[in-house]
Amino acid sequence: MSEKRKPYPFDLFEPKWQSHWAENKTYRTPGPGEEGFDASKPKYYILDMFPYPSGAGLHVGHPEGYTATDIVGRYKRMNGFNVLHPMGWDAFGLPAEQYAIKTGTHPRITTEANTNNFRRQLQELGFGYDWDREINTTDPKYVRWTQWIFLQLYHSYFCDEDQKAKPVSELEAKGWSQKDIDEVRLAFIHEAPVNWSPSMGTVLANEEVEEWKKKGETVERRPLRQWMLRITKYAQRLIDELEPLDWPESIKALQRNWIGRSEGAEVTFDVEGNDVTVFTTRPDTLFGATYMVLAPEHPLLDELDVGDDFDDDIIKYQESCANKSDMERGLDKEKTGVFTGAFATNPVNGEKIPVWIADYVMMGYGSGAIMAVPAHDSRDFEFAEKFGLPILQVVQPNGDHDWQGYTDSGTATNSGFLDGLKTKDAKKKIIHWLVENEKGEKKIQFKLRDWLFSRQRYWGEPFPLLWDKETGQHSAVPESELPLLQPEMEDFKPTGDPRGPLINCTDWINYSEKLQRETNTMPQWAGSCWYYLRYCDPDNTENFISPDAENYWGNDDGFVDFYVGGKEHAVLHLLYSRFWHKVLNDLGHVKSSEPFKKYFAPGLIMGEDGQKMSKSLGNVVNPDDVVELYGADSLRLYEMFMGPLDQDKPWAMKGVEGVHRFLAKVWRVAFLEESEGGWVSSGKIVEGENADLAKVTHQTIKRVEEAINTLRFNTGISAMMECTNAYTAAGEIPRDLFLTFLKLLSPFAPHLVEEINATLGETELVSEQAWPVLDESLLVESEIQLIVQVNGKLRARMTVPADISKEDAEARALADPNVTTHTDGKTVRKVIVVPRKLVNIVAN
């Protein structure tokens, strides 16, 4: 019966305000052309990564970033901005499909239930989203434009000369054949070994393999025809255009690393009458190449005529490698390989060197062939040692290092015309020589690979493409037929057919006598590649975004002003979005070339035990439980008070109690508890003035503003706690100061603030009022404290007039008894006076 007494009645007023906001559309943000739009205001577009609405519901990690953006968004609103702060659902995805396979429940049903639950949870946290702009990637009205954008890629190629995408119609006009156009299309079909998951019945992108393997799925290599997107053409731009963005350096580094740019040279060797090109970052070591290694899959191996004995070895070795993924190859640290029986001719000196195959050379990087310089490459060194291949020094190390296995730069030696040159200069000279002699050229190589874009799933956007049954040529579905939705199905089981589950829907597949539909679907990334654009104009039926909306809400130097979301998406999602945005930019559909001007990644919230939250560890905190016990404001405030936003930090329920107590303290400034448990006016809010409280309040304005601008919310909350402590101690608080304070707190704890504000008789919502203006004059101190150090050690504090002269400060410091005890018997060598800070006396 005796329910735990609530320190303030959040359970009554939080739902009340949430309904009020929803009914009055308090956070509705009209855009250009919409009723109530005020074009005179500046705009601010602040965006959260939209969630995948899983069956498990919201995790306490979600509200971390969402609260941060909510605070910044509310702050900007109060400062006169039109703030676009939307929310939606990245709702395609495997879990709903797998649930469908198990239960027969259509993914659309599951998805709807999950989004409803997520929406409820977010609304119960009081976030100021404009729910009229809600989007869902599975909504046919959204799918239509995802497919439309895909067709823009399909109809484009990358022009190397201008470094941008252009319509393939330009090539058609020049008389290019379809076959040649397909060689350059941004969306193209390609047969290659891919990661096929028998357990899931789909292929996966390289980037996804490890994630699913961890979850227990099986993945194997298998050659299949797949749709790819030619992201590699954008590699250089994706690096260069990252530079000016306001992103954390660590995230930029992650992307650069992933794109993996290497400068070097291509060198052509003759192998038994065939040209074989290798890529090397150290062309200066060409004289030290003592053998060549081909990847086991290298096409040359089929051409070579080396005799049956060698052929057998080669085939045996190829078979042993074929079953291993790149990842597994990496795990076998022990070098393996076989001699092919063939020899290559080193172009620079005519040396005959043996050609080997080994799986430490990958077909997917460079040309799938290397010149091995064992003296100056650790892998080649290891291989040469194991197989007794010659090791020839061609670099004289800087400093006192052993030349064997020395991989840094130095001075060329045993290298003919390069001898004596520093590595840097030797590189230049040898490249010049290679070009002159038509044996190679300078080359920039990237690790980034083209994006495997097709999946064999039901719950994804179907490709709006058709195949001619006779010619085998593909073509696009007319735009008027978009969206192209999946057919209704009862049975979602994988067929084992690598064309995916849609292959069973014969009615759907057969488009006409001649034409058949593509049965692959797009990966989950597709919808999240462009959703930030759709929020600006979510109901547009003519265009994916109107030029007016694009123009008003976007920036030229990065569309979204501020993007917040987990760093687990730092590489893939952010890279894919940037790629699509650049294509849309190249084709003239958007003005900016980058989607996100500023980006920030909140840290992970760990379990109370300091470990990552997981069901198996039983340390997961459910936001619903926290809201039930302490209210939404407490949850919001706690997540911001835990520590720096970008840092990983452990959950502590005691900490929630702490901020809960703080909010109760604010409540009790305005209210007094009756013996019956009700609340009446405290009578402490009065008309009047109080210079001390005015000073504290204005200091708090300053500190909270700084905290919001630098995303260090924890320090802003500390400031508000100190301010509240001052109010509590004061007894009576001037009404205008308290109302000012409420404005400061409102972005953090909007429910509590609106409730107090309304009860005080104010009629306008705090969130719709202007942010307080700092009065610097109130912060001016007439007296300040100076500290006095002797030899850098604190010895005394003195209260002095704020405008004290250096001379007076020095004189008073030297006379201070706490100072003289430490200077007596010593000679004062020097006195440093830092105005308004300290006096340091150097004496010995």
Add this chain to the structure above:
RNA sequence: GCCUCCGUGGCGGAAUUGGUAGACGCUGUGGAUUUAAAAUCCAUUGAUCCUAGAUCGUGCGGGUUCGAUUCCCGCCGGAGGUACCA
């Protein structure tokens, strides 16, 4: 191995153009209020010397400086990313 970041009380963390280390909160201890509890309030809470006051103290070792948590060099430890990428 490489890239990026981090290391401050019992805990989360404050303190940046180098200037009082430990703000704010949690925990602990003592007290007030209460029939009791909840809630609330007050004091105290880096270590050592066991009062004063002093000494030590921001991972370790150096350096620059009147002065270093902050800047520089070299280590140690941790987190994340990536990895036979030629």
